[in-house]
Amino acid sequence: MAALPTAEAARPSRGGRPRDPSRDGVIRAAILRLLADVGYGALTMDAVAAEAGVGKATIYRRWRTKQDLVVDTIADLNRDEVHSPDTGSLEGDLRQIMHRFVGVVNGPTGAATLSLLSTMPRHPALAEAFRNGPLTVWNHTFEQMWDKAEARGEIGPAFRHSVAAESISALIVQRWLLTGLPVDEAYADEVLQTVVMPLVRSQA
Missing domain, CATH: 1.10.357.10 (Tetracycline Repressor, domain 2)
Incomplete structure (x- = not known):
């Protein structure tokens, strides 16, 4: 994405x-x-x-x-950093995309984003740029991933709009923004295995 x-x-x-x-x-x-x-x-x-x-x-x-x-x-932001993975399975694609997200939040983009979060409510143009820029890039990447997973029969059409789909980044974002705890690939893998994939399988 x-x-x-x-x-x-x-x-x-x-x-x-x-x-x-x-x-x-x-x-x-x-x-x-x-x-x-x-x-x-x-x-x-x-x-x-x-x-x-x-x-x-x-x-x-x-x-x-x-x-x-x-x-x-x-x-x-993120236009050159995020691309749709194609590992042949939804689990593999999710792992790659979550690892890339970890890389982004720990890099210069993540640091700059943190500094801007308190500013955006007072500057609508910045918030609009964020929605139309990095959020659109990530959403586009996820849409491509859902298309591939649907074509493989791993998920149904409704999954991409579900709360389960939102959970993929939610815990990483919460840990990054609120807890001060490290956000690394090991944590992303734990979220994938204990939260995301069980939700995917429950709705398959």
């Missing part, structure tokens, strides 16, 4: 000049680091330029405002 079109293909540059794709990854990585370190309120366009090691004009050509910069970055 094939990947959706990249931002460069899907959206024009906000600044009016063509982007230099070779710098985009460096700039986005710098934005994520700063969001994790100082949060949205303290983030500045000049700080992004300094962190990325590029000129200020490079930033201002791409984005007119700080909100534009962060919205554009959020909208692209």
Whole structure:
């Protein structure tokens, strides 16, 4: 969670000049680091330029405002990190997708997301970018996985809309956001074996 079109293909540059794709990854990585370190309120366009090691004009050509910069970055989260697995079984696909989710929450994207959660209610554009960006990417990936599982006869059409389907990420998200306990692949495997797969089998 094939990947959706990249931002460069899907959206024009906000600044009016063509982007230099070779710098985009460096700039986005710098934005994520700063969001994790100082949060949205303290983030500045000049700080992004300094962190990325590029000129200020490079930033201002791409984005007119700080909100534009962060919205554009959020909208692209996970597009290159998440792809639909195809192991030949639903259990194998679930294991891969849960491991990828663990990798995301423990990486720069997860750290930046944590810093933004308290900001989103006051900035609807950020919340909309999150819904239309990473949440859409993950939902698309899950939909592809459900399609394959249905074709193999492992689940019925109703499963994808069930509470059981929601449980796949719920415990990992709860542990990540609320408990401060480690979120690792061993925990994801335990959730898969003791919670998710029994629910899948109960509705097969």
